[in-house]
Amino acid sequence: MTRRVVWTSLLLAAVLAVFATWLMLNLERVPTQKREPPQSEARRNPWLALERFTARMGGQLTRASDARILDRLPAGSLLLDRQRAHLLTPERLHRLLAWVEAGGYLIAVAEHPGVADPLLDSLGVKRVASPRKPARQAPAVVDVLVPGAAQPLKLAAGGYLLAAGERQPAWSAGQRGRGEQVLHFHLGRGEVTVAAAFDGQLSNRHIGEEDHADLYWSLLRRYDPSPQPQVLLLSRLQMPTLFAWLWENAWAACTGAALLIVLWLWRIIPRFGSVRPEAPAGRRELREHLAAIGRYQWRSGGLAALLTAAREHFHARLLRRQPTIAALPATAQPAALAALSNRPAVRIAAALDGPVDSPHAFTDALRTLRNLERDL
Numbered sequence: 229m230t231r232r233v234v235w236t237s238l239l240l241a242a243v244l245a246v247f248a249t250w251l252m253l254n255l256e257r258v259p260t261q262k263r264e265p266p267q268s269e270a271r272r273n274p275w276l277a278l279e280r281f282t283a284r285m286g287g288q289l290t291r292a293s294d295a296r297i298l299d300r301l302p303a304g305s306l307l308l309d310r311q312r313a314h315l316l317t318p319e320r321l322h323r324l325l326a327w328v329e330a331g332g333y334l335i336a337v338a339e340h341p342g343v344a345d346p347l348l349d350s351l352g353v354k355r356v357a358s359p360r361k362p363a364r365q366a367p368a369v370v371d372v373l374v375p376g377a378a379q380p381l382k383l384a385a386g387g388y389l390l391a392a393g394e395r396q397p398a399w400s401a402g403q404r405g406r407g408e409q410v411l412h413f414h415l416g417r418g419e420v421t422v423a424a425a426f427d428g429q430l431s432n433r434h435i436g437e438e439d440h441a442d443l444y445w446s447l448l449r450r451y452d453p454s455p456q457p458q459v460l461l462l463s464r465l466q467m468p469t470l471f472a473w474l475w476e477n478a479w480a481a482c483t484g485a486a487l488l489i490v491l492w493l494w495r496i497i498p499r500f501g502s503v504r505p506e507a508p509a510g511r512r513e514l515r516e517h518l519a520a521i522g523r524y525q526w527r528s529g530g531l532a533a534l535l536t537a538a539r540e541h542f543h544a545r546l547l548r549r550q551p552t553i554a555a556l557p558a559t560a561q562p563a564a565l566a567a568l569s570n571r572p573a574v575r576i577a578a579a580l581d582g583p584v585d586s587p588h589a590f591t592d593a594l595r596t597l598r599n600l601e602r603d604l
Contacts, residue, residue: 270432275461277432281441287448287457293464298324304458305333305448308347309427316346325350329416333451336420337427341388351413352393353422358385358407369438370409372401374446381439381446385409386425419451427463531590539580542597549604569603576600 270276275291282289289307295315301324316324324347328334339345341355348355368385375398389407392400402408413420423429429440448457525534547554553564562580566573579596582589 266432274431274433275463277435278430278441278444278461281435281445282457282459285445286455287459289459289461291461291463293462295320295462297460297462301327301332302458302460303332304454304460305335305452307459307461308334308336309461309463318346321346321350325415328418328420331417333418333448334420335426335447336422338388338390338422338424348422351420351422352395353411354391354393355424356389356391356407358387358389368403370401370403372410372439372443373399374443374450375399376450377446381443383409383440383443384425384429384434384438386423386428388424390422390424421447421451526587531587532584535584535590535593538594538597542580542601545601545604565600569600571596571599571603 273279273291275289279289279291298316298320306327324334336347338348338353338355341357345355370383370385371380372383373380383401385403386409389402390400390409390411391407392411395413397411398414399412400408401410409424411422413422428434429437430444435441435444448459522534525531543554550568553561553568556564558581562573562577565571565576569576575592575596578589579593579600582593584590584593
């Protein structure tokens with residue numbers, strides 16, 4: 229029995245070894261790609277992938293949102309995002325076109341149809357909404373052949389089309405018979421490329437699709453002569469706040485005004501010295517009134533009236549606590565109270581019904597009544 233178990237175990241181990249060898253010879257590890265959600269830096273910066281791609285290719289991309297940069301554009305290439313119409317004044321538009329004519333390269337993302345775009349209006353470019361596609365139709369792809377490139381590059385079509393006016397573009401790209409997605413113009417010694425939805429195609433989410441990154445770099449290599457392209461990305465243009473503008477342009481006046489305000493406040497605000505003692509209360513407490521009444525009665529000889537009130541109060545307490553003693557005749561009460569409290573009956577009788585002919589007798593009677601009240 230033991231020999232059969234041994235041979236069975238050896239046979240099973242041999243089968244498992246053969247099976248494991250077959251798996252090792254016929255199976256191989258295949259890497260798979262899994263899309264991870266964007267991290268915090270990518271969520272804050274939708275152009276993070278474009279910045280890193282530009283740096284990896286040997287260039288540098290600087291992102292800015294201050295519209296005043298349009299007043300002093302640096303040399304190199306400029307990528308101009310949408311939402312610029314309200315900040316692109318005629319003076320800034322003139323400076324921008326002069327910068328291009330002097331040899332600059334501008335990549336401009338066209339505004340949506342119906343939104344004012346002074347830059348495209350100056351170039352005579354019109355924007356037309358593209359016809360709706362069936363829901364199941366695959367997204368349209370445009371072939372873009374950059375002059376000097378070996379082959380066309382794929383570009384996802386945007387949601388609207390571009391149409392040139394009297395100024396004819398040097399080259400264009402779009403779907404045949406449907407409109408253009410990219411228009412390129414020669415302007416003086418510089419170049420202008422107008423693209424529809426190029427900001428979305430270069431964002432973190434879509435830059436890796438089709439040939440979007442290759443098209444961006446091919447345009448820079450073709451029209452930016454510098455060996456290391458310096459790209460300025462103007463996105464979400466805005467003007468500085470009033471306080472920021474005042475501090476940048478009139479900081480001396482702001483500092484002086486702040487000092488004057490501080491001095492004025494120092495002058496009008498009351499100074500606080502040492503803490504004054506609290507004023508006595510305007511209304512006295514009840515015990516103070518009672519003490520004052522007692523002193524008046526004492527001085528005016530009204531001790532008998534005070535003792536009468538004290539005796540009435542004691543008899544009321546005696547009736548509640550010792551009704552048997554309270555029911556006795558007045559002559560028998562001192563003896564009963566003396567037996568209850570172990571106090572002299574003579575002193576108790578004087579306190580209950582004795583005459584008050586001196587302050588000493590008054591205080592002695594009150595003391596006796598108070599002690600008897602405690603003993604009840």
